Amino acid sequence: xxxxxxxxxxxxxxxxxxxxxxxxxxxxxxxxxxxxxxxxxxxxxxxxxxxxxxxxxxxxxxxxxxxxxxxxxxxxxxxxxxxxxxxxxxxxxxxxxxxxxxxxxxxxxxxxxxxxxxxxxxxxxxxxxxxxxxxxxxxxxxxxxxxxxxxxxxxxxxxxxxxxxxxxxxxxxxxxxxxxxxxxxxxxxxxxxxxxxxxxxxxxxxxxxxxxxxxxxxxxxxxxxxxxxxxxxxxxxxxxxxxxxxxxxxxxxxxxxxxxxxxxxxxxxxxxxxxxxxxxxxxxxxxxxxxxxxxxxxxxxxxxxxxxxxxxxxxxxxxxxxxxxxxxxxxx
Amino acid sequence: xxxxxxxxxxxxxxxxxxxxxxxxxxxxxxxxxxxxxxxxxxxxxxxxxxxxxxxxxxxxxxxxxxxxxxxxxxxxxxxxxxxxxxxxxxxxxxxxxxxxxxxxxxxxxxxxxxxxxxxxxxxxxxxxxxxxxxxxxxxxxxxxxxxxxxxxxxxxxxxxxxxxxxxxxxxxxxxxxxxxxxxxxxxxxxxxxxxxxxxxxxxxxxxxxxxxxxxxxxxxxxxxxxxxxxxxxxxxxxxxxxxxxxxxxxxxxxxxxxxxxxxxxxxxxxxxxxxxxxxx
Numbered sequence: 001x002x003x004x005x006x007x008x009x010x011x012x013x014x015x016x017x018x019x020x021x022x023x024x025x026x027x028x029x030x031x032x033x034x035x036x037x038x039x040x041x042x043x044x045x046x047x048x049x050x051x052x053x054x055x056x057x058x059x060x061x062x063x064x065x066x067x068x069x070x071x072x073x074x075x076x077x078x079x080x081x082x083x084x085x086x087x088x089x090x091x092x093x094x095x096x097x098x099x100x101x102x103x104x105x106x107x108x109x110x111x112x113x114x115x116x117x118x119x120x121x122x123x124x125x126x127x128x129x130x131x132x133x134x135x136x137x138x139x140x141x142x143x144x145x146x147x148x149x150x151x152x153x154x155x156x157x158x159x160x161x162x163x164x165x166x167x168x169x170x171x172x173x174x175x176x177x178x179x180x181x182x183x184x185x186x187x188x189x190x191x192x193x194x195x196x197x198x199x200x201x202x203x204x205x206x207x208x209x210x211x212x213x214x215x216x217x218x219x220x221x222x223x224x225x226x227x228x229x230x231x232x233x234x235x236x237x238x239x240x241x242x243x244x245x246x247x248x249x250x251x252x253x254x255x256x257x258x259x260x261x262x263x264x265x266x267x268x269x270x271x272x273x274x275x276x277x278x279x280x281x282x283x284x285x286x287x288x289x290x291x292x293x294x295x296x297x298x299x300x301x302x303x304x305x306x307x308x309x310x311x312x313x314x315x316x317x318x319x320x321x322x323x324x325x326x327x328x329x330x331x332x
Numbered sequence: 333x334x335x336x337x338x339x340x341x342x343x344x345x346x347x348x349x350x351x352x353x354x355x356x357x358x359x360x361x362x363x364x365x366x367x368x369x370x371x372x373x374x375x376x377x378x379x380x381x382x383x384x385x386x387x388x389x390x391x392x393x394x395x396x397x398x399x400x401x402x403x404x405x406x407x408x409x410x411x412x413x414x415x416x417x418x419x420x421x422x423x424x425x426x427x428x429x430x431x432x433x434x435x436x437x438x439x440x441x442x443x444x445x446x447x448x449x450x451x452x453x454x455x456x457x458x459x460x461x462x463x464x465x466x467x468x469x470x471x472x473x474x475x476x477x478x479x480x481x482x483x484x485x486x487x488x489x490x491x492x493x494x495x496x497x498x499x500x501x502x503x504x505x506x507x508x509x510x511x512x513x514x515x516x517x518x519x520x521x522x523x524x525x526x527x528x529x530x531x532x533x534x535x536x537x538x539x540x541x542x543x544x545x546x547x548x549x550x551x552x553x554x555x556x557x558x559x560x561x562x563x564x565x566x567x568x569x570x571x572x573x574x575x576x577x578x579x580x581x582x583x584x585x586x587x588x589x590x591x592x593x594x595x596x597x598x599x600x601x602x603x604x605x606x607x608x609x610x611x612x
Contacts, residue, residue, distance in 0.1 A: 011443070015450045022451075026459045150594035151587045152543055158562065158571060158583055165572045173572070264452035271454065272547050276566065290462055290548055298462050302455040310450050 005318070012314045019306035023299055024076050028069065035059045035089075085300035090292040096300035099285055104304075106176055107281030110197055111270050114204040115259075121205070122212025123255055127248045129213060130220035133239060142213065149210020154272035157203035161276055164199055172196045174278040200277045204270055215258050220251040253324035260316035264309045271305075345599025351592035352409075355585065359406025370396035371403045371556055382577050389577035392568050400556055401581050408558040408589070411473045411542050416535030418477035423484025423534065424527060430485070431492025432515055442489070445482045453479040453541050461550035469555045472542060480538040484530035491526045495519050529600040536593045543586060558582040558589075 035056050060066045064075060079086070085096035125145065128138045148156065165173040172178070177192050223229065224247055232242045271283030278284055282301055289297035339345060362368075370376055374394040382389040388397035430441040460475050461467065495501065496519070504514050545551055546559025549567070553560075565571070565579040 011446065012450075014443075015447050018447060019451055019455075022456060023459065026456070027463050029463075147591055147594075150590040152540055152590065154547055155543070155562070155583055155586050158566070158579055161571045162576065162579070166574055264450070268452055268454035268544060272544050275547060286458065287548055290458070290550065293462070295462065298458060302459050305455045306451045309452050313450055 008314055008317060012310050015310040016307050019303060019310065020077065020080055021073075023303045023306075024073055027295060027299065028072075035065060080303070085303070086296040088289075088294055088297050090289070090294040090297070096297050099297055100282065100300055100304050103280060103282040103285045106279060107270065107274065107283065110200055110204070110274070110279065110281060111267065113197070114201040114270070115208075115266060117201070118205040118208045119212055119255070119259065122209040123216045123248075123252055125209065126213035126216025127220050127243070127251065130217040130224065130251075131243055131247075132224075145206075145213060146210040148206055149208065149214070151207055152272070153204050153207040153269035154276050156207045157200065157273045157276040160199050160203055171198055173199060176280040196279075200270075200273050200279050203273045203276070204266075207269070208266065211262070212255065212258075216251060216255060219254050220247055223247050223251045226250075253326070256316065256320055256323060260313050260320070263312055263316070267305065267309060339603075342599045342603055344595045344602065348592040348594070348596030348599060351588060352596070355405055355589060355592070356409055358402060359409065362402030362405075366396075366399050366402045368399050368403050370399035379575065388581055389575075391564070391570070391575070391578045393564065395556075397577055397581055400561060401558075401585065404556045404558045404561050404582065405585055407469050407552075407555050408539075408542070408585075411469055411476065411557065412535045412539040412589075414470065414473035415477040415480055415538035415542070416531055418474065419480030419534040419538060420484050420527065420531045422477070423481040423530065424488050424523075426481065427485045427488030428492050428515055428519065428523075431489040432496055432511070432519065438489075441485065445485045448479065449482045453537075454544055457541055457545050458548065458550065461545055466554070467550065467552045469552055469557070472545075472552055473538075476538045476541045476545070479541060480534045483533050483537065484527075487526055487530050487533075488523060491523055492519060495522055525600070525604045529597065529604050532593060532597040532600055536590070536597065539589065539593065558586050562586070 057066070064072065067075070083097055085100070088094045088096055088099060091099075122145075125138070125142065128135075129142045161173050164171045172195060176196050177189065178196075181189070181192060229242060229246050232246050237246075271281075271286060273279070274281045274283030275287045282305070286298065286301045288294075289301065372395065376386065376390045376394050376396045378390055378392050378394045380386050380390040386396055386398065388401065390396055391400070426441045426445070430438040456479060457475060460478075464471065464475075501514060501518055504518055509517075542551070542557075543559040543562075546557060546563055547566070549563050551557055551560045551563065559582075561582040562579060565575070565582070570576075570578040
């Protein structure tokens with residue numbers, strides 16, 4: 001067990017280290033200079049504003065970009081370890097870490113709720129699809145749900161935006177709360193926030209429901225062929241009990257493994273949904289930073305995503321044996 | 333022979349392949365029927381709803397949507413196919429090396445694939461794409477392929493591992509056949525269905541990454557693709573302005589591509605598993 005834990009944790013550290021290094025190397029390996037790019041963009045708005053070379057040099061010195069590469073790398077490693085991700089160029093001197101911290105609760109909340117809902121509903125639907133005595137209605141429902149699962153989340157988001165933005169305007173289609181409303185810690189704000197989250201969450205749930213249903217169906221078909229299910233039938237247990245306690249319960253656990261494997265996929269999908277609905281999470285901030293060519297914010301968000309997914313996968317992996325006693329760490 | 337009979341009976345696979353072919357045909361036959369020059373900015377009157385002159389209307393930048401679709405569909409398919417091929421080639425090579433030769437190569441390749449799978453593709457792609465000066469269709473394919481090799485590597489490695497335990501491989505080895513020849517003549521032909529399945533998966537994940545990058549505005553600026561059409565529509569607020577003919581065609585086309593890929597991959601999956609039953 002200790003050996004497995006060590007292996008898993010060292011792999012995670014390798015991933016984190018690699019992510020940090022890639023995050024440093026990729027922008028440096030590419031042609032082009034972020035500072036000059038930024039200044040060009042600024043000056044194109046207000047005409048010539050003085051010696052652009054001198055300004056670039058001053059800005060580089062301030063951002064530490066005039067040091068040799070290895071020193072920059074070491075500095076970068078040190079700063080990253082202290083969660084100092086630099087400052088935004090577009091909104092100088094806002095700290096990148098603050099930008100991320102402001103967006104994180106929105107993204108985490110949206111992801112957690114929509115993943116839970118889609119996991120539960122999809123697993124149940126998949127179970128019903130595999131059940132031999134399942135109703136015809138469920139089978140009919142399964143087809144469009146599985147077809148929807150092929151479509152990227154945000155493409156579905158565009159359709160939902162059109163439906164609820166124009167044809168049937170009953171839900172807010174942009175932002176995390178109304179612009180006119182000052183967010184406070186009360187019930188009214190909570191309800192408004194919830195209302196604004198419905199459409200982004202619905203895009204994610206509708207588009208990911210099918211994948212859970214497909215995997216659950218596959219696993220349950222296998223489980224229902226097991227001897228203990230036959231024994232339960234022979235004992236004369238009610239079908240409902242066999243389905244829930246013998247079938248779903250055993251087939252559900254591998255779904256958690258699947259969750260760990262597809263986590264990065266889900267997160268990337270959710271990020272794009274935020275863009276469509278101008279939802280104030282990490283994804284929308286990333287989009288804005290890309291538009292503004294704000295390289296440090298882009299870098300910071302990318303790093304945060306890689307590291308948090310790596311950590312989350314390890315946590316899920318280590319929790320699995322606790323949930324499912326059949327899984328024991330190899331080497332025990 | 334058995335392979336082709338399996339294909340012709342596989343309705344899901346056929347449906348997916350037919351849909352993709354139909355879309356590819358748009359790229360081949362479309363330019364003969366539609367003037368693709370109208371896909372340039374400012375070539376037609378902007379914001380015209382669909383009518384006799386413009387069957388799919390025009391956007392705010394003065395593009396004929398019909399012409400834009402004819403240009404965008406083959407570009408999008410080309411990125412997906414090219415990236416899928418590159419990903420499959422790299423993944424297949426690494427998978428066979430890891431599975432057949434084992435040892436250090438296996439450990440290194442497996443760790444690399446595991447690590448690469450943990451880092452979210454979109455994050456790395458965003459970083460690369462934001463730092464590229466000007467994005468083009470082939471460059472996009474190469475960038476996306478950089479993260480489409482992990483699944484093929486894993487699938488093909490696992491399959492090679494199981495194939496190399498078969499008795500006919502032992503017979504070949506005892507006959508003094510060299511490692512590379514065994515891989516070429518004994519292992520590769522038996523991997524065919526898995527390679528096909530990995531290819532579809534690789535194309536799918538490459539396509540998903542491409543469309544995602546384009547939605548963030550990181551796609552090719554000068555070549556029109558479905559994702560870029562959607563990006564511009566979103567950028568100019570086409571959805572809430574009621575210009576449905578602008579965003580609906582790319583949405584439908586993207587949905588069709590992904591559903592076709594899903595159908596093809598589900599069909600291939602069924603075939604691969606049927607083979608497993610027969611062989612096992």
